Amino acid sequence: MRKLLLVGCAALVLGGSAAVATSQTPRNETFRMLELFGDVVGIVEQAYVVPVDNKKLIEAALAGMMTALDPHSNYLPPSNYDELRERTEGQYSGVGLTITSEGGLVKVISPMDESPAAKAGVQAGDVISSIEGQNASGLTVSQVSEKLRGSVGTSVRVTFLRDGEDPLEVVLTREIIKVQSVTGRVEGDFGYLRVSTFNENTGRELTEAIAKIKAEKPGVKGYVLDLRNNGGGLLNAAIDVSDAFLERGEIVSQRGRKPEQIQRYSAKPGDLTGGLPVVVLVNYGSASASEIVAGALKDHERATIVGLTSFGKGSVQTVIPLRQGQDGALSITTARYYTPSGASIQKIGIEPDLEVARSEAEARIVSRSSFIYSEAAYATALDSSIGAERKGPHTPREAPGKDFDKEKDYQLQRALDVLRAGGDLSKLSAPPETIVVTEPGSEPKKDETPAETPED
Incomplete structure (x- = not known):
């Protein structure tokens, strides 16, 4: 993700040498x-x-040259190139963080599910302040990655900064991160599918998870596809996931510098869910491949999108090995992604049909522009190319009130409510514990009217 160590929806080129x-x-x-x-x-x-x-x-110097292009172009030394390949293959050693850098600060794109970082409470948008007591300001992503990696069982002390909170210092014990990219379970009458990243195994794992849910719940009535805090991965995996819910039509297109440099990717016949209702959960930690899936299912009116506007990373990084990888590789931006309707993801993201914050605190982050963590916050980010802009600071439509059980997942509960309503938002009412967040700094008020439709 300047740099995504998991190349967000990159077209991986694992052979050959760099062209001049x-x-x-x-x-x-x-x-x-x-x-x-x-x-x-x-x-x-x-x-x-x-x-x-x-x-x-x-x-x-090479890293600085690439960073000057845009936030996601990067020079990968041999060790980081090896790490990239390990991650896309589904297993690596470390603490489980996808990180990026901007303005001399290294930030968390997302923690991997069940990783040491996730278990320690690290969140998307956290800034890595120090590692083993040494200031991390000014370090590159490659330098931070090297410090976080190490032998299994060894520990590293890391301090994270989070807007509006005291510094979080944690000791992370390194593990073999076996990335099971898809997990599934039955939630009442519905199936829940969690996709944590997009790697070489994601398409197969999704097919297996859907089959398992069907076997456990033959009368399943719909599915929630959870892409929250999924920082991206391989383009082919994003196409496979989208294809699982579509019978036909374009999934995504990518367009390069020249008008003729257009590639289109389409679905093959065969909806694995049989056309059942689908809700996709996204938030500002959903980037790149996640946005391709959400955009495709939204444009084809195949799913209802619930949550918060996604990150807005709509650029394609191609990985070009240097001397067959002996000298590392370049991860260079070569194109932009577009949804089937022709909308650009870049700097804009995918807006939800029903905007729901996970907590009141999260709703207030969205209402303050300085706290919004997105592609649009990068000074060197590519523009969207279509003249559109990301929605600015605003009040999310819904957030849980003080009476809501904090052990429960409010966004997931609302996604299930949408499925119970057959995907018809006009039939959806807000539960009594929902609040509508007022202007920043003022007290939230109980929502006394049904949330008939999401705000535009």
């Missing part, structure tokens, strides 16, 4: 600047106060 790109800068000027770079390296090598490691110096 042309530039609008005159060649003689380019060569002059390359000579300047060599001169600077030589001066640093000779004149810096202590000896320098030229390899690390040049790797840092």
Whole structure:
């Protein structure tokens, strides 16, 4: 995710070497600047106060060059390239964090389900302040990743900063993170499907989870697809998940620099759920591949989207190995993603049909622009290319009141309510413990009227 270590919906290229790109800068000027770079390296090598490691110096320069393009283009040293491949294959060693960097701060995109980080209460948007007591400001994603990784059973002390709260210091014990990307269970008359990431196994695991639910509940009446805090993964996996709920039609298109650089991906016949109602849960930790799925099912009117507007990462990163990976790889933005209706995901995200915050505190975050964690917050983010903008600070339609059982998942309960209403939001009433959050700083009020339709 500047950098996604799980390349959000990247088209992985695991073989070959980097092609030489042309530039609008005159060649003689380019060569002059390359000579300047060599001169600077030589001066640093000779004149810096202590000896320098030229390899690390040049790797840092490469990372800086890629970061200057946009938040998600990045140079991956060999160790980080290996980590990327491990993650997309479904297993790696670490603490279970997908991280990114902007403005000298490394932030959490999402913690992996059941990982050491998730169990410690780390949340999307948390800033990594220090590692083993050393300030993490100014470190790259690669540097932070190296510090967080280590032998299984060893521990690392990490301090996280969260808006409006005291610093959270936790000791994380490293584990083999076996990423089971899909889990499923029966919730009353309905099936619940949790997709935590998109890797090589996701399509198969989703098929198995749906089959298991059907066997356990032959009369299942619908499904909740939970994509909250899912930071992305492989494009093919996103297509497989979307295809599982569609009979036909386009799933997503990607468009590059030139008009002719368009790729379209379509569903194959065969809805694994037999056309039963579907609700998709998203929040601002749902990025990239998650947004492709939510956008496809929303545009085809195949699912109702419930939760909060997603992250807004609609750019394609292609991973290009350098010397077959011996020198690492480039993760470079090559295109933008578009939903079937032609809407851009980039910087905008997928807006829910029913906007529901998980808590009153979360609702207040959405109402204050400085606290919203999204692609649009990045100064170097690509524009949407269609002139649209992400919805600004506003009051979410619903949030749980003080009487709601905090052990329960309010967004999931509302998703199940939507399924009970057959997906018809006009038949949906807000439960008595729901509140409508008022202006920031004021007291919330009980909602005394049914929530007939979501706000536009």
